[in-house]
Amino acid sequence: MTTEVEDFLNEWHRIVAERDLDGLRRVLAPEITMGAPPYWARIEGHARVHHLLGLIVNTIEGFTYHREWVQGFELALEFTGRVGELDVQGIDLITLDDRLVITRLDVMIRPMNALEALRDIITPQMVAFLQAEES
Amino acid sequence: MTTEVEDFLNEWHRIVAERDLDGLRRVLAPEITMGAPPYWARIEGHARVHHLLGLIVNTIEGFTYHREWVQGFELALEFTGRVGELDVQGIDLITLDDRLVITRLDVMIRPMNALEALRDIITPQMVAFLQAEES
Numbered sequence: 001m002t003t004e005v006e007d008f009l010n011e012w013h014r015i016v017a018e019r020d021l022d023g024l025r026r027v028l029a030p031e032i033t034m035g036a037p038p039y040w041a042r043i044e045g046h047a048r049v050h051h052l053l054g055l056i057v058n059t060i061e062g063f064t065y066h067r068e069w070v071q072g073f074e075l076a077l078e079f080t081g082r083v084g085e086l087d088v089q090g091i092d093l094i095t096l097d098d099r100l101v102i103t104r105l106d107v108m109i110r111p112m113n114a115l116e117a118l119r120d121i122i123t124p125q126m127v128a129f130l131q132a133e134e135s
Numbered sequence: 136m137t138t139e140v141e142d143f144l145n146e147w148h149r150i151v152a153e154r155d156l157d158g159l160r161r162v163l164a165p166e167i168t169m170g171a172p173p174y175w176a177r178i179e180g181h182a183r184v185h186h187l188l189g190l191i192v193n194t195i196e197g198f199t200y201h202r203e204w205v206q207g208f209e210l211a212l213e214f215t216g217r218v219g220e221l222d223v224q225g226i227d228l229i230t231l232d233d234r235l236v237i238t239r240l241d242v243m244i245r246p247m248n249a250l251e252a253l254r255d256i257i258t259p260q261m262v263a264f265l266q267a268e269e270s
Binding site: 037070074086091107111 | 171211243
């Protein structure tokens with residue numbers, strides 16, 4: 001792992017631990033796309049991904065990172081946490097570019113009941129955000 | 136990546152592509168535990184994990200592997216496929232031991248509707264298997 005990617009990783013861990021939504025803004029590329037756990041269609045662009053990721057980071061409690069894989073600018077980061085009372089295990093698949101910002105992010109979680117709970121919390125807020133964007 | 140792990144990976148790809156359930160039997164450790172996409176409780180032991188994994192491999196069509204991360208005996212393998220009409224993206228987190236068999240496997244998939252469809256197909260069959268085991 002290069003020092004640059006190591007720095008990115010430290011910053012990512014700090015952002016998630018501190019729920020630093022301003023810091024989060026700085027590590028997302030303008031053209032980022034995100035594959036979110038509940039939906040198939042990718043969320044596109046900085047504003048939408050930042051909002052959705054903020055909702056997820058604020059909804060999952062006790063975010064703890066475990067195994068981490070790094071190959072060049074492709075990262076896979078395993079985490080655990082809780083959605084309400086429910087345990088959750090997940091993975092962030094992150095693609096960086098040479099600006100050291102995230103251009104592609106995919107998040108998958110298990111089990112079903114935690115995914116369902118996460119979706120029920122974030123979907124209404126995401127819908128409200130998209131409607132406000134249009135108006 | 137060592138040659139041993141590379142051989143394992145080639146064999147894993149072959150097993151999944153050919154749905155080779157006998158081959159699958161050989162790469163699972165007796166004491167394997169699996170975190171399956173729908174359930175939180177881990178599935179324990181060779182017979183149960185082999186059965187569940189067989190159901191998953193037979194349910195997901197068009198299994199294709201993409202990004203793969205290897206660090207020692209810890210692997211993260213991204214895949215896509217379909218559950219019925221639904222697209223699915225997933226990850227296998229695999230721990231090998233020095234016998235080159237899987238001692239721990241975690242599988243996560245997105246999106247929600249594909250996970251739901253997978254659960255609806257595999258759960259009744261897994262329940263039937265566990266009931267037969269007990270009798």
